[in-house]
Amino acid sequence: MNQDDLHSNQNSIHLEKLYKDIDEQSAKFFHHNYQHYLDENVFPEDACSIPQDIDLSAATIVLGELKWEWTEIELLSRLSLLGAEIGINRPIPVLDFFTLLEGKSVVWSKYCDHYIENFESLINCLKRFIPDQDESSE
Secondary structure, eight states, X not given: OOHHHHHHHSOHHHHHHHHHHHHHHHHHHHHHHHHHHHHHSSOOOSGGGSOTTOOOHHHHHXXXXXXXXXXXXXXXXXXXXXXXHTTOSSOOOXXXXXXXXXXXXOTTSTXXXXXXXXXXXXXXXXXXXXXXXXXHTO
């Protein structure tokens, strides 16, 4: 299921609320784990990296609808990594992320200038989330 299917299957107000909640939770994750990023150049993707005040329920719903094999923590980590890599000091919005993965335009995003200015970093970072052909054929 892709993002278009998700939009057609859900009330847009409900989807907007889910995205907003994921953005809020990923911001908490980002701030909690930013020092780890500075030290290791990556955000953690393990269960120990989640503060107790983070609610993963919206991420669970969206990932379930998309039928992705990512964990909720991986989603928050990847949103955070992209935001750190392009220098916005916060995770990128989940809607921007899904749109970028689909190869669609994000000219409407308030971070569009950052995406353009840091295009090479953005693309290299996105490539890290795509499985190698060898991995995907197993």
